[in-house]
Amino acid sequence: MAAILHPIYALAHFALAIWGIHLFQQSINIGTILLLIVLTGLIYDNLIISIGSCIGEGEVLEFLNRLRFLFHTLFTPLLLVVAVELANYAGVQWFASPIARCMTWLLALGLIEFEFRKKYLTLKLESTTFAGTLRYREAEGSLPMAAILTIALVALVGIIIWQTMQCPWVFIGALIMFLGSAVPTRLVGQVLGSGVEIVLVLSLLALK
Numbered sequence: 001m002a003a004i005l006h007p008i009y010a011l012a013h014f015a016l017a018i019w020g021i022h023l024f025q026q027s028i029n030i031g032t033i034l035l036l037i038v039l040t041g042l043i044y045d046n047l048i049i050s051i052g053s054c055i056g057e058g059e060v061l062e063f064l065n066r067l068r069f070l071f072h073t074l075f076t077p078l079l080l081v082v083a084v085e086l087a088n089y090a091g092v093q094w095f096a097s098p099i100a101r102c103m104t105w106l107l108a109l110g111l112i113e114f115e116f117r118k119k120y121l122t123l124k125l126e127s128t129t130f131a132g133t134l135r136y137r138e139a140e141g142s143l144p145m146a147a148i149l150t151i152a153l154v155a156l157v158g159i160i161i162w163q164t165m166q167c168p169w170v171f172i173g174a175l176i177m178f179l180g181s182a183v184p185t186r187l188v189g190q191v192l193g194s195g196v197e198i199v200l201v202l203s204l205l206a207l208k
Helices: 002-026 030-055 059-075 078-089 098-118 145-165 169-181 191-207
Strands: 125-130 133-138
Touching: 002 030, 002 133, 002 191, 030 059, 030 078, 030 133, 030 191, 059 078, 059 098, 059 125, 059 133, 078 098, 078 145, 078 191, 098 145, 145 169, 145 191, 169 191
Parallel strands: none
Antiparallel strands: 125 133
C-alpha cells in the first residue's frame, strides 16, 4: 500500500505546487513563495520513499534520505511564516504589524537552528522497509520538537484566523497534521504523516 500511496502523494504535492504557482501569478506574496519551497521538499520526500526499493540499500539511498531530513529541518518551520504571511495578506490585523511578522521570522529561524544543531548534525540513519518501500530512518528516534512546535504555532495562528475571518481551515489542517503525525511510524511508516501534510498545505492554499 505504501509503495502505491507515496507516488500518489508526490503527484498530489506537485498538483498543489502548480496551484500555488497559479495563485502566485495572480498576486505576489512571500507566503506563497515559501509554501512552494516547502512543497518542493515534500515532493522530494515522497519521491525518494517511492523509488527507494528501486535504488536499493546503500550509500546512495542513505545520502538521498539524509537530504530528506535536511529539507524537513530547513523547510518545516517556514510553515509558521507561511501561515502568518497569508493571514496578513488576507487582512487579519493581528499580523499586519511588521514587528509581529519579524518575530515570526525569528521564531522560524530559531526552530531551524535548533533542529539543525541538536538533531541533524548528529543524525544517524538506518535502513527500514515498510509495505513495499525502502527508506532510511533515524537510528535513535527522538521527538521532532521543532516540527511539533511549528504545527502548534500554526494551529494558534489558525485559531486567530478562525475568530477573525470565520475561516477554520488552517486550524483544522494543523490539527489533522498534528494528530496524524503523532501516530508512531513503526505502525504506519511514513504513510499517514505524508498524507496529512497534503491536508495542511491544502488548507494554507485555501486561505490564499
